[in-house]
Amino acid sequence: MSHKRSFVRRTAAVVASGAAAFVLAACGGDGNGDGSAGHGSHNATASPSASASASQGQHNAADVAFAKGMIPHHRQAVEMAGLAPGRAQSAEVKKLAADIKKAQDPEIRTLSGWLTSWGEEVPAEGAMDHSMHGTGGMMTDEEMTELENASGKAFDTAFMELMIKHHEGAVEMAKTEQADGAHGPATKLAGEIITTQSAEIERMNELLGKD
Numbered sequence: 001m002s003h004k005r006s007f008v009r010r011t012a013a014v015v016a017s018g019a020a021a022f023v024l025a026a027c028g029g030d031g032n033g034d035g036s037a038g039h040g041s042h043n044a045t046a047s048p049s050a051s052a053s054a055s056q057g058q059h060n061a062a063d064v065a066f067a068k069g070m071i072p073h074h075r076q077a078v079e080m081a082g083l084a085p086g087r088a089q090s091a092e093v094k095k096l097a098a099d100i101k102k103a104q105d106p107e108i109r110t111l112s113g114w115l116t117s118w119g120e121e122v123p124a125e126g127a128m129d130h131s132m133h134g135t136g137g138m139m140t141d142e143e144m145t146e147l148e149n150a151s152g153k154a155f156d157t158a159f160m161e162l163m164i165k166h167h168e169g170a171v172e173m174a175k176t177e178q179a180d181g182a183h184g185p186a187t188k189l190a191g192e193i194i195t196t197q198s199a200e201i202e203r204m205n206e207l208l209g210k211d
Contacts (some may be wrong), residue, residue, distance in 0.1 A: 062180035064120055066190065067111040069173055071123050073136055074104040074111075077166055080139070080159065083147060087155040092207055096200065097159070103196055107189065114186065137169025160204040167197040167204075 077100055084097030112122045139147070143162060150158050174190035174197075181187045 059118055059183040059186065060181065062177060063183040063186045064115070064118065066173065066177040066181060066186060067115050068120070068123055069136065070170070071108055071111050073138060073170055073173065074108045076139060077163070078104050080147065080163060080166070084159060087151045088159065089152040090156045090207070093156045093159060096203065100200065107193070110189065114183070136173055137166040139166065157208065160208055164201050164204050167201050170197050
């Protein structure tokens with residue numbers, strides 16, 4: 001029995017890792033021989049000078065997934081922050097929303113620039129990747145509507161609670177990039193996202209604690 005059980009467990013692990021590989025491959029681009037073409041071009045340019053320049057510009061599927069995932073994630077945070085000036089009661093919440101917008105707008109441009117330079121598609125404005133619903137702390141349409149309809153103290157509380165969840169998702173995505181990414185500037189940006197958003201999570205938790 002124990003042999004059979006361990007075999008089943010091994011089989012499940014293999015199936016799970018296969019599925020994960022499939023998801024990564026799907027996130028990595030539009031396919032069409034992407035992998036083979038990439039390997040071919042690497043082999044063709046394997047010279048010392050090419051390797052030196054590649055060390056600065058090389059990227060992998062994790063970098064692409066990070067950029068493609070973080071762009072719509074940041075866009076939603078900016079959209080949430082844009083609701084604060086006309087709805088928030090707390091000056092602290094208004095300031096926090098302004099800081100989020102100020103930090104994340106330029107990051108969206110940076111991430112988009114990387115994707116373009118890598119020959120990847122930048123996620124379209126307003127086109128939410130369905131695989132992101134419920135992941136990475138992304139707001140559902142219902143939560144966004146609820147936030148839009150709130151005002152005053154109720155808005156302040158809802159905004160911070162939802163943004164904490166949103167930021168926690170971004171921090172996890174950034175940690176994955178730090179662990180798996182190959183593009184130096186992308187892993188550096190991931191570190192900055194972790195630092196900035198962790199501090200904002202702490203700030204929001206303190207403000208919620210004062211209520």
